[in-house]
Amino acid sequence: MTITSQAPQPGTTPTGDSAAQRRGLWLGALGVLIFAMTLPMTRLAVGGIDAPQLPPLFVTAGRAAGAGVLSLLWLWLTHAPRPQRHHLVRLLASALGTVVGFPLFLSLALREVPAMHAAVVTGILPLATAAMAAVALRQRASIGFWVCAVAGCALVLAFAAWEGAGSLSRADGWLLLAVLSASAGYVAGASLSATWKAEHVICWVLVLSMPLTVPVAWLAWPVQPASAAAWGGFAYVTVFSMWLGFFAWYRGLALGGTLRVSQVQLVQPFLALLLAVPVLGEPLSGRTLAFSLVVMAVVVVGKRMPVQPVNGKQS
Template identity: 65%
Template structure:
């Protein structure tokens, strides 16, 4: 008699991981437009549009209001005391730190420059996730991750002519904030429906983001271009809200360390998007680097990643009655 539960069978685990990778790719496709859309929203130094602080707080406040509606319609349970620390860490990283540092950098550098630097985010996420969630990537996996990161850095170096600016410091800080926020969100998504995770992260940030958004409201909003407002609308609805629905569920199903590597494709998708949105030229070497990074991601997917059962935060049992098995 076969005593193996269907929920824990190798085939089901493989299917869940594959689904997680596809959901992660969908999230990455949504996030890929964040950099050019943020550039549209804030504008360059010589022709500024919306203030970076307003873009950061305003997009989070707008997404929080949408989240309130979602949580009420789904009758989501309130966060438990055990979840609050991870929620605050996720909010500090994904709601405040990452978007603010990115907006500050995009006032000084083009979207394409910022896009290639953000290619370091998967490596940062994998490193933080492997340590915090007790996952054990193989040596081959780390070699693929490091090779992809080296390609991204090499591309940034050649495109920037070896120049390092203060904006690069902002971008590096953004990567660290994003990695910490993603890991905290992935841990929460192991016990609570991932859609609720980002919604609660945004809602608990609302007492801060809403006043800051009102305080930093542009003094002459009628002078802001329509394209800047369109960029702001995108980062509010998609980058700050809907994209996380797919991203956090993908991390929960496929495993944070493995799915996070799909994000290596994000900077090059952002580069392609910057051509029609911002009119920035696309050079042939961009495509060469893109193909090389995609190869690293593809090979990395085949490398084993050992798993140790993570510590699951305590949440009401009703949350998981109809949810698929989620693994951080």
């Protein structure tokens, strides 16, 4: 999955330190690689329509419940401060977007379309997150930014329609809902990470979601046997996509600098395409590759367009 930029945390190494920058870039690259594996691993976990594996609802709730248990242990070991009442709305918004919405809609979509298809459509997520932030935080985005946002959306819709012989499929609707859910959740989490350690934010989001995710995972437990590969994919998205990937990514942003390290995430859709070949055996067509590269280019241009908060300082 793609994660929006976070502010450096208090007490971390200054970004002017070249050694810290290099370490931050490596950690950021590791986080991007972990998240790029989310699409093929989720497809492996849920299977296709012709060979279904784990139920999408179980994958959604189970991975969050498992990561919640790990988060409880981490919060206890690090003596993390408890959230206050005024934090709960943003924690809930982040949970609904990143713990429930994104993985559920992604799992439903990947039952019906290849991971490569999903990688192209969700490649617009960084730009969608920036657009969501501009609206939610009442920032003044330039005309160029909104042109790129519209162009990116049009590109993924055109790709989806082309792949669907002229019409959008139900899976494309799930993917677009996944993008909207994730972008809303990331903006809510980002506002909390400005004052909290980002690792504590994701851990509290997961822990506070456990009253929902644990019983749902129990009720949705698969009644049909699934392959070892499907359980392996589920284990990956639980431990890495839902938990450790956030640690590497956020720490990389803090050490290497947000502007520098966040650019690494632009290659995530391309990595997801490449990883789907060895993990799932999906063929990489020239059309899919071309659309992915064009979407990446639009996202790169869009993220360079000025977006200013209401006080006039460029972000």
